[in-house]
Amino acid sequence: MDVWSPILILPNLDMRGAVECDFAAIVSPTDARVQTLRADHPELMTFLSKFSGQFKERVWPSLLLIKDDAPPSYRTAEAVTAFRDIVSVSIVPYARSSRLRYQRANGLAFSNAFQFYPWMIDRSYEGIHMVNPAVSHGHVLEEFKGQCFPEQPQATINEPDIDEPLARELLNRWVIRFSDDQPKWKDKALFRALNMANEAGRIPAMTAAVFYDTGRSLALWVSAFEIVAHPGSTGQSDFGTVSALLESVKWLNQKLAEPAHTILGKAPQQKQLATWICRKVYDLRNDFLHGNDVEGNALMLNQNPIIDYAACLFRLVLTGFLGLEFTVPSPKTRESEAIARFINQRSYFNRFQRAYEEALLTAVEVQMRRR
Structure with missing residues (x-):
């Protein structure tokens, strides 16, 4: 025993x-x-x-x-x-x-x-x-x-x-990471990022909360993104490496896959919704950490807390990093029970991904209050 x-x-x-x-x-x-x-x-x-x-x-x-x-x-x-x-x-x-x-x-x-x-x-x-x-x-x-x-x-x-x-x-990754005294860079980066994300996910202030508490939490979420996306050695991690992971996600909803959202800059670019939201999170993080003036309404995106989008983005960064997708092959048999089991298994696996995709869509779509 x-x-x-x-x-x-x-x-x-x-x-x-x-x-x-x-x-x-x-x-x-x-x-x-x-x-x-x-x-x-x-x-x-x-x-x-x-x-x-x-x-x-x-x-x-x-x-x-x-x-x-x-x-x-x-x-x-x-x-x-x-x-x-x-x-x-x-x-x-x-x-x-x-x-x-x-x-x-x-x-x-x-x-x-x-x-x-x-x-x-x-x-x-x-x-x-x-x-x-x-x-x-x-x-x-x-x-x-x-x-x-x-x-x-x-x-x-x-x-x-x-x-x-x-x-x-x-x-599964935890068992691998702590089985070796000399873990691979990606395994170290993964659990370092999880630790940062756990801190980012805390209540921004226990009481007497002020505007800047949320900005600090937002900065921790971005740090968690960049730790996951860091290539190791002398490489660097930034918005580009983070957005590359987001764009590697195999989206279930075609709306998330379309490069239909404009990111402003010297050369405006059309990007996927997740990348567009991530850019807004980065810009707000930069304003907080660099002492730029920040208006209260900047903490909201389409009337929703932008920090909630940061949390959802972290899961999607992990999705790209881990290659987290349903890969079970469909059954070759025409036996109805086997097909039903496969459909149920796929539906269960994908329901979490769909939840995050639906959450991101609230950044641009009018939402009805759901029961």
Whole structure:
């Protein structure tokens, strides 16, 4: 029987199910592996039961587990954080696409829900400890009173909330990236970009938000684009390399494939919609970071938050980078069940891509409020 150990907890995450690979998993406290740990180590149950919300309501954190026989390279802080970033990036941009398509709030639109709690029960299950650049400290479990992070309520994650094709591919890449002490440039760049995107996806300010908070978040999204698109070595990454990845995407909707949108410059160019939106994101980022005057309405694109488009663009940059498309060959048989399975599989895979394409179209089309 496989043996797993708790590494960190996520108090603002109510995970219904699991996101996992061979060596790591983010799971709910009701997961069978956690139930085994709770039975073997009652102190873990005590630790988890000591969490509440800001108004004393009971909160049960989700847990990040690592398999005990996982190679040491999968236990590093970088590997553990990268695993969390996979989950965050497979949910937050998809939630942003939903905000754009349906014109309503979505509790999964920010990555704050994926924060690790600084205190954790120790390996001996006897006490608790906290280690970060500011402090290294231990304490007794009996005195502990944990809370979820106050900026938003606990977020519930169900299977339909996860961009499954992206998550599956990133989990495969995670296993490859952290299996080698000398990873390839593209593997390093990918997880560096995911980490930046997780930070970009946070609530721009906890309270007393000002105009510039969104500009800072926008800059982080652009940084995530450019890290993915960087060719390595002495190469450079800029709007050109990022837009090349976007234009390599095989669009499902022909409207996205048409070079029908004008990008102004010394020589105006006709480009695809994704590239046109990306140029607007870049221009606004440049204005914020270089101290240029920025008007409040610049944060909106066709009456939608431009930062939501930045999140959707990151997923599409990843689509180009990863070659994320449906490649299963159609069945040669005429057997109806096999054909139906193929159609359902293709439809499920493509529904996520379609969601992002529909989100981008809201930048130029009049939207009816959808139920």
